[in-house]
Amino acid sequence: MVIENESVNDNILEVQELRKYFPVKSGFFRRLVGELKAVDDVNFELRRGETLALVGESGCGKTTTARCIVKAVTPTSGSIKYKGQSGDIVETTDLKGEQLRTLRRNIQMIFQDPFSSLNPRMNVFDIVSEPLTTFRIGDRADREQRVIELLSRVGLRPEFMRRFPHAFSGGQRQRIGIARALAVNPEVVIADEPVSALDVSVQAQILNLMSDLQEELSLTYLFVSHDLSVVKIFSNRVAVMYVGKIVEISDTEELFANPKHPYTEALLYSVPKTDPRLRTEWEPLPGEVANPLSPPSGCYFHPRCPYATDICREQSPPLKETSPGHWTSCHRSEELELQGVG
Helix, strand or coil: EEEEECCCCEEEEEEEEEEEEEEEECCCCCCEEEEEEEEEEEEEEEEEEEEEEEEECCCCHHHHHHHHHCCCCCCCEEEEEEEEECCCCCHHHHHCHHHHHHHHHHEECCCCCCCCCCCCCCCHHHHHHHHHCCCEEEEEEEEHHHHHHHHHHHCCCCHHHHHHHHHHHHHHHHHHHHHHHHHCCCCCCEEEEECCCCCHHHHHHHHHHHHHHHHHHEEEEEEEEEEHHHHHHCCCCEEEEEECCCEEEEEHHHHHHHCCHHHHHHHHHHHCCHHHHHCCCCCCCCCCCCCCCCCCCCCCHHHCCCCCCCCHHHHHCEEEEEECCCCCCCCCCCCCCCCCCC
16 A cells, blocks of 8 residues: 655654564464564664664564564554655555565565575575566576676675585575575665674674675665674664563664663673673673563563662553654653663
């Protein structure tokens, strides 16, 4: 469904009140006994040409949010609006058939595991050219030329295109995955933990490649990660998730230097520091991550928060702008003085 072109901002994606609940069934008759709230009222915008990092602990809903955007899973409710180069705003949750195919041509995904995301029965040419075949772009000669161009662009030799995935290292496989994502000239690339399965030295090479490609091809990245040391050097803005909700959004430099949510503060101080002079004594957060099947009342973080008060236990805090461009979901964000790691 195309919405009237009335937006004057430069957001390429706007996610509003996004929810994804998975039904939980039990017993012989598979009766519904509850819902797992994987994504629970998520709101953010992705600006054209930027890198927005989506961070948080494992299981917080980062990947589910990303998959809802490309409609690999269907959202339970909410709105995802995509603004293409034409300027028209498209409500993606309503798309089907050919319109959905067009969306997926403009929004591509790089997956976490560079081995399991590649079909071992297909050679590199078939893997990288598969999107071109799916979208009926060119004939075989055109596709072969396009694959040669893409492999060269991601740092692989064109003669590798007849080899199979098992013949490559982890970093080379991820380069193949990147080439496949770029085959149809997308505007938005969602990178789901693209370097977490790689060695540190290879991580730097892949991040440098992605940065160069962003500049050359005017790409917009949604970068899903749990590694804040990577996020700090690669992203323009950061959105922090906890149990399916976004608790803080800010420019990267501002968030690292001046966090406004206690969970963000805890995340920052949990990052290992190689310089002994920067190490400080830090007590780990008490308790366990809230159960998305039965989350606590009020703020989901309050059972573990050292600053929690009665209002935190009773009322869910809204995501509000505490300073220009800095949004926080915390009742006490304006009075707390939290420590950053600038």
